[in-house]
Amino acid sequence: MIAEGAANHGDLMLFIPLAGPQGGNGIDLGPGSVLVIPPGSEFVIRSPGEHAWCSVRLPRTKAIEWLGPDFERQSLWPGSRVMETDSARLDTLRRIICDAFQTAETSPETLHEPLAVATLENDLLSACRSVLQSRLVQTTKPGRHLIDRGRVIRSLQDGIHDHQAESPSVPVLARNAGVSERTLRSMCLEYFGVGPQRYIALHRLTLARQILLEANPSSTKIAAIAGRLGFWHLGRFSSQYHRMFGELPSKTLAQNAKNSDR
Numbered sequence: 001m002i003a004e005g006a007a008n009h010g011d012l013m014l015f016i017p018l019a020g021p022q023g024g025n026g027i028d029l030g031p032g033s034v035l036v037i038p039p040g041s042e043f044v045i046r047s048p049g050e051h052a053w054c055s056v057r058l059p060r061t062k063a064i065e066w067l068g069p070d071f072e073r074q075s076l077w078p079g080s081r082v083m084e085t086d087s088a089r090l091d092t093l094r095r096i097i098c099d100a101f102q103t104a105e106t107s108p109e110t111l112h113e114p115l116a117v118a119t120l121e122n123d124l125l126s127a128c129r130s131v132l133q134s135r136l137v138q139t140t141k142p143g144r145h146l147i148d149r150g151r152v153i154r155s156l157q158d159g160i161h162d163h164q165a166e167s168p169s170v171p172v173l174a175r176n177a178g179v180s181e182r183t184l185r186s187m188c189l190e191y192f193g194v195g196p197q198r199y200i201a202l203h204r205l206t207l208a209r210q211i212l213l214e215a216n217p218s219s220t221k222i223a224a225i226a227g228r229l230g231f232w233h234l235g236r237f238s239s240q241y242h243r244m245f246g247e248l249p250s251k252t253l254a255q256n257a258k259n260s261d262r
Contacts, residue, residue, distance in 0.1 A: 020051030026190030093127040
């Protein structure tokens, strides 16, 4: 699984792993790790298998009220960062979040009471403040030539997006990013858990699913969509699609027919 996005301008986001191995912006997330995403900053989450996670969005007004100078410090970061806290602090935040979900599922009427909502909000903000008082993980080794990883990853993504009708090669993508092929592969593995070629395939599979979810089943040919996205072998395309989404492309397309009949 690869998830990409950005925090809203003015809001601070926390990405919190709940279960399973996960990575954020090329760094493995441990039991005490949290990915802090400043306003407007981009992030990349990856997981090689079964996982669970949640995110907390802190609106600017609440963040300033509870975090004060800490919020301004987090907001001035040039990009998303991983913080390490002792696991007890993060477990407290996880427990509050999981309890809130449980309440919403089992007794949602409780959350219709203003005082209950205000108390939950205060508990969440207090736990978030405790986590944000932790330390930043060092992301570069001493003496190592500093490379703007965010710029390289953005160049990779832009190159893939701008050449969707083509098949961009790793040498060209690396050259456009201003790094060696080895460096590009290394950074891609750090951020996404896969190499550039595999990342391109995953990107195209995601596009295929988006198209199939919006397509008219009576006039859509799966082979045409696969070919348009660079998959020249329909059997391999279907197999890769099934591994990634847990269903065959034909089933995704068939769901549209069922929905349109309702």
